[in-house]
Amino acid sequence: MAIGILNEYRNLILDYSIIKEFGGNSVFSDFIDVIATRNQDVYVSSAFKLQHYCLIHQADSKDDGSVYAMKELCSMLLPLHKLHSVQTADTAEFIRTVADIEDSIMIMTINSLLAKRLREKKIEFKHDIMILRTDRYELYHGSEEFFSSSPMPEVNPIALKKAYLDSDSFCNVGDKVVTGNNQMLELTKRVSSGAEGMVFLTDNRLKVAKIYHKGVITPLRWSKLTKMVSMGIKSAGICWPQDLLYYKGVPVGYTMFLGKGKTLGNIFDGPDAMVNNFPEWKREDVAATLINLIEKYIYLHMHNIVAGDIQLKNALLYSSNAVYLIDMDSVQVGNLPCPVGTEEFTDPRLWGRDFAGFVRKLEDEDYSIAMLVFSILFCGLHPYATRNGAETLREEILAKNFPYTLDNSNEEFIPLGGYNYIWQYLSEKLRTMLYNTFKLGRSYEAVQWYEAVLEYREDLVGKKYEDPEAYKVFPKMDYHPTAEALAEAAPGDRNRVAPGAKRRFSSVADATRASSVNNPFARAAQSSTSPFSSPFQNPNSAPASAPASPFAPKTSTPTSAPSGVYVPRQNGNVGSNGNGGDNGNNGNGSSNGGNGDPAKKKRFGLF
Incomplete structure (x- = not known):
């Protein structure tokens, strides 16, 4: 398939779906040849790299071509400072940021997360859009033309x-x-x-x-x-x-x-269940379990699959390194709908609808992912579980009676058992996102939750918190397992891997040490590198102010690095204005951008 038309553009806005769907075949080779010949600049969002992490961690052999394609793309563009990252995982913010890049075209596939988010949110984009298919491409002059030619799918009549x-x-x-x-x-x-x-x-x-x-x-x-x-x-x-x-x-x-372990609902069921099943666990294990789960759901989304019925009984847990999604036969595949759902994990906007009668959107699943995030971080508690509240959980959900506040000014309605301390010791970013979701009704994409939890776990692993209570599953509480549970717990139980399963890399640095071939970022890996948040830093500017939380990570002195080199995340270097979840700074990266347009230096980071 000839895609020489890309030669007409100076800048390419690239979606990860091109790597995932065409990596390893002739279409991607043609694409690489065009970029090399034209010496074009390529722009991606931070979701680009995060989606690649999700793909790598699934260790599916069918994705080997995508892993190699990512390595090839980075190897060609990074030395030339031609791969630029917009520091936001939010689709709308990314589109607004790249909208004024002249002489550009956006390239994606029809079932990509980017294409779906564009259509779901009706995001305006005035430059050209290329939809790449196996046997052809389609060119649209702006988002309106794309929307009219590619409407959202209708439910399959067979349903x-x-x-x-x-x-x-x-x-x-x-x-x-x-x-x-x-x-x-x-x-x-x-x-x-x-x-x-x-x-x-x-x-x-x-x-x-x-x-x-x-x-x-x-x-x-x-x-x-x-x-x-x-x-x-x-x-x-x-x-x-x-x-x-x-x-x-x-x-x-x-x-x-065959999956292995107990359902999440049997383990994340309050203090007794948690400490009896995993008496050695720390907060980082809880975060790792959540990361493992979100990665799998994003991986499904990348395959045009919406899980639909996300809930704690639909996954098995053997350890934080071995989590299994089960009951997969109910998921939505393309326009074949998921006919079931669990009310307390489902966006209230969908309550009362016949699930078999419509195609769910990614934004419908965003609420369920947020529910999963809260439920795991709070060891099975529902975000609308309250003391002295309404008679039913349904009433609390509809009224958005979220009992937590950002300034911890009122804990009257928070259930007893130490959940107020869990809230206080979360990262400022997670607290803000959870509050905005369950109190204010805001929605975040699954990849944004993934990024926030990755950053939280990196802070835990890196011992960024001064208070040792921050590392306990239940901070400031003194829960103990039963004698029977202690007797059953094997040494090293925290990180066990199911028989026959591959140990999951906990960081890109781990992957680098294991195999530079499987890690396209190996060229820039360092022992101090944090791969789980904004890796782009402007050496000429000071870091943003630290989070306002009293349990914020310890500050550290930022280090500069040459342009284009993958550097550790510094405190406040998340492309935000300190509100933790609102993609301040217009989502722009903070790298100096290498050589070229001065405006580009301010607005984009190098990948």
Whole structure:
């Protein structure tokens, strides 16, 4: 496919979807050739790098081409100071920042997170937009033309069909089922049973089989499973359908990889459950678990998947390094909707709607991600759980009766048990985002939550807090596990990895030490590097003021670095005005920008 038309532009605004969907094939090679020939400047948002972290940490072999493509792009552009980062993960702020770059074109794919956010939020962009597809490209002169030509998808009509694809036959231990590619599997042991079906071990030790009860397999469910199997997702932490299963020629279920551990709901269920399941855990383990979860949901979003029914019982936890998403057969894939939802984790705007009757947007899932963030950080507590409040949780949610304040001036309605201290010891950025979400009704994108929690964990790991209470799961509280729990806890329990699973890198520095090939940022890695927030610093300007929280990290003396070099995050160097969650400074990076346009030096950081 010829994309020589890109030669007509001096500046390219690049979305990560080009790396993800075309990395490793001839289309990306052509793209790289155009950039090299024209010596163009490339602009990305901070979400570009964050999405790549999510992809790397899933360790799915089908993404090897994307990993190599990122390395190739960085290796070519970084030495030339041609890769620039706008320091915001918020889509609208990113678009506003790049809107006045002359002679530019935005490049993305139709199912990219950027394309979806543009259409959902109706963000204005007046420059050209290229939608790159496998066999062609589409060129639009501004966002209005793009919106009119590419409307939001309508729900697939198959979702409205209520027939069932069932057989009267009953599968059980000892029976043999057949996969879609005619492989025979024997059901060897039943391991669980639920409302929809049963899960069996099979004679293939790597896979388990989910066999549905009668009256469960609808045309929507089977069409969705067929699509999911064809996608080939093999992340170790996502129990994704791998093969369709038939019994006597009739659809009965699917295979998947087996998750390990207990549901989040059984572990993040207050102080007793937390300390009895993981008596050695610290705050950084809680943050690591949350990071692991958000990464997986963003990874699904990158595949045109909306989880839909996010809740604590839909994930298993073996350790903070081994988290598994389960019940994947209910997710929304393209225009095949997720027909279910959990009210307390669902945006109240969607309450009362038939979930099978519409296609959920990414912004619909933003609320659920925010719910997940609060629930994990507060060890299972709901953000609207209050003392002396309304009779029902629903009333509290509708009234936005969030009991926490930014200045800690009123703790009357915060539940007892130390949750007020958890709130006080969170980072200023997280506190602001949570308050804005649950009190003021503001929405943040999943990648913004990811960035904020990464920064929080880096502060914990880097011992940036002076008060030792900040590192406890329940600060200023003295909870102890039972004797039975202590006896069962194995040494090193905090960081155990499930058998057969790869240990997840906790930072890009870890990845660098393990393999420079798999880490496209290896050229600039340093022992002091913090990879989890704004890595761009203007050596000629002082850092922003420290957060106002009394539990803010200890200050440190910023160090300068040559332009374009990946440098550690400094206190306040998050491209904000100190409000913690509102992308101040117009989201612009703070690097000196290398050589070239002086305006560019002020507005953009080098990647």
